[in-house]
Amino acid sequence: MSDYKELYDAILTGNAKKAEEVTKAAIEAKADPTELVKKYMVPAMDEVGKRFECNEYFVPELLIAARAMKTSLEILTPLLAEAGAEPVGRVVIGTVQGDLHDIGKNLVASMLEGGGFQVIDLGVDVPPEKFVEVVKEKDGTILALSALLTTTMTMMKNVIEALEKAGVRKNTRVMIGGAPITQQYADEIGADGYSDNANAAVAMARKLA
Amino acid sequence: MHPTIARLISAGPVATDGAWGTQLQQLGLPVGACPDAWNITQPEMVEQVARAYVEAGSRVILTNTFGANRFLLARHGLDGQAAEINRAGVENSLRAASGKAAVFASIGPSGVMLMMGQISEDELKAAFAEQARAIAEAGADGIVIETMSDPAEAALAVAAARETGLPVVACMTFDSGADRDRTMTGATPEQAAEALSAAGADAIGSNCGHGIADMIDVCRRLHAATDRPIWIKANAGLPEIVDGETVYRQTPAEFASYVPQLVEAGASFIGGCCGTTPEFIRAVAKAINK
Numbered sequence: 001m002s003d004y005k006e007l008y009d010a011i012l013t014g015n016a017k018k019a020e021e022v023t024k025a026a027i028e029a030k031a032d033p034t035e036l037v038k039k040y041m042v043p044a045m046d047e048v049g050k051r052f053e054c055n056e057y058f059v060p061e062l063l064i065a066a067r068a069m070k071t072s073l074e075i076l077t078p079l080l081a082e083a084g085a086e087p088v089g090r091v092v093i094g095t096v097q098g099d100l101h102d103i104g105k106n107l108v109a110s111m112l113e114g115g116g117f118q119v120i121d122l123g124v125d126v127p128p129e130k131f132v133e134v135v136k137e138k139d140g141t142i143l144a145l146s147a148l149l150t151t152t153m154t155m156m157k158n159v160i161e162a163l164e165k166a167g168v169r170k171n172t173r174v175m176i177g178g179a180p181i182t183q184q185y186a187d188e189i190g191a192d193g194y195s196d197n198a199n200a201a202v203a204m205a206r207k208l209a
Numbered sequence: 210m211h212p213t214i215a216r217l218i219s220a221g222p223v224a225t226d227g228a229w230g231t232q233l234q235q236l237g238l239p240v241g242a243c244p245d246a247w248n249i250t251q252p253e254m255v256e257q258v259a260r261a262y263v264e265a266g267s268r269v270i271l272t273n274t275f276g277a278n279r280f281l282l283a284r285h286g287l288d289g290q291a292a293e294i295n296r297a298g299v300e301n302s303l304r305a306a307s308g309k310a311a312v313f314a315s316i317g318p319s320g321v322m323l324m325m326g327q328i329s330e331d332e333l334k335a336a337f338a339e340q341a342r343a344i345a346e347a348g349a350d351g352i353v354i355e356t357m358s359d360p361a362e363a364a365l366a367v368a369a370a371r372e373t374g375l376p377v378v379a380c381m382t383f384d385s386g387a388d389r390d391r392t393m394t395g396a397t398p399e400q401a402a403e404a405l406s407a408a409g410a411d412a413i414g415s416n417c418g419h420g421i422a423d424m425i426d427v428c429r430r431l432h433a434a435t436d437r438p439i440w441i442k443a444n445a446g447l448p449e450i451v452d453g454e455t456v457y458r459q460t461p462a463e464f465a466s467y468v469p470q471l472v473e474a475g476a477s478f479i480g481g482c483c484g485t486t487p488e489f490i491r492a493v494a495k496a497i498n499k
Binding site for chain 1: 225234240241281284287320322324326386387388391393394395419447449450455
């Protein structure tokens with residue numbers, strides 16, 4: 001396969017237009033879509049993550065990189081499906097009931113999509129029953145819960161209880177995040193994972209998938 | 210310097226106020242309800258919060274209008290009432306202040322992100338202008354733009370607020386990066402000070418974040434990067450959850466013990482953000498006047 005380092009660079013610098021061009025050209029040239037993802041796109045997002053961890057990149061850079069990644073993935077998804085490749089995992093995400101904040105949740109959803117996950121975004125103010133209903137559709141789903149307020153974070157516990165009551169807790173991985181959330185709180189309510197930023201959330205989702 | 214700001218700090222640093230949301234919740238604001246709507250539906254409760262700060266020694270109190278922009282109000286179906294809610298918020302604080310404190314009305318982030326392409330700069334500025342106009346009409350003494358993370362959004366809010374002729378304070382939240390000295394979008398105190406000064410803010414500052422100890426360095430750096438007075442409102446540390454209840458461990462005395470360092474670092478306005486109460490402000494006012 002010819003060299004598509006341009007694709008790597010386009011994602012690393014968040015150039016969605018360039019990523020689209022190079023991806024389309026690569027398909028014309030009969031490049032292997034799985035190779036494109038593995039050799040250029042995922043390593044580019046890994047580098048984005050590293051730069052974020054070192055404070056070279058901040059949220060805006062994460063966002064534009066994830067957007068470029070998503071642009072390429074959307075072109076490649078039908079081809080990947082033909083080749084029998086599955087998404088990395090299925091994530092159901094939402095802000096818990098009583099909480100209307102969505103910036104953090106949207107960031108994490110964008111980054112997960114960029115990370116190759118199938119993301120089902122239920123929005124804000126999501127009641128526990130709604131989470132259960134959508135999680136139930138497929139075993140092994142990752143449920144990502146967000147809350148900004150100290151007063152609404154306690155709703156996360158209710159969601160986990162609702163999963164237990166519906167008998168789907170065992171087949172679901174629950175990860176939580178938001179300004180007031182800590183690892184201690186995640187342990188206390190029995191969540192499977194916690195991360196304190198959108199980049200780390202992708203690594204956590206990969207671990208749980 | 211804007212004459213209102215100059216008059217307020219002519220005798221040295223002054224105490225502002227503390228948190229509103231947690232105080233309103235103690236008075237019965239339900240979780241998930243729109244705090245700003247209480248300006249109209251429960252004005253006496255809002256006034257009670259404001260009055261507690263005036264009695265504690267606040268020289269400047271804010272208003273219960275942090276989320277009263279059309280985008281956030283739309284989530285509660287109240288976007289048509291933005292002007293009315295802001296006017297009522299200012300009136301509630303003015304009644305509580307009754308001349309003993311200046312009323313600077315709060316404008317928080319819009320809740321939509323420019324960088325995600327969710328909105329144009331013009332639409333965003335129009336929303337801030339709508340809020341600022343209502344605040345000015347109701348007779349506020351100034352405007353505080355706070356908890357901003359994107360300098361571009363903050364600069365638009367400053368530009369909109371300046372059109373009223375009121376003094377404008379602009380604050381950002383520094384809580385990101387390894388040293389917790391960047392905003393969520395990566396801006397340093399120096400970059401923020403430059404952007405907000407250029408936008409024409411009359412005072413510049415920092416609010417919310419990880420607690421008052423972190424604020425000393427941020428304050429020093431803001432002060433070094435601008436000729437405008439510095440406004441600092443810190444959280445009472447980070448909340449902990451004990452038996453399902455949210456607890457802020459820091460005491461008013463611990464919080465106020467940082468006041469001399471903040472003054473030394475150049476702060477002219479000192480108050481509290483999340484988790485602080487009138488007791489914190491009483492301790493801050495006492496520490497300033499020592």
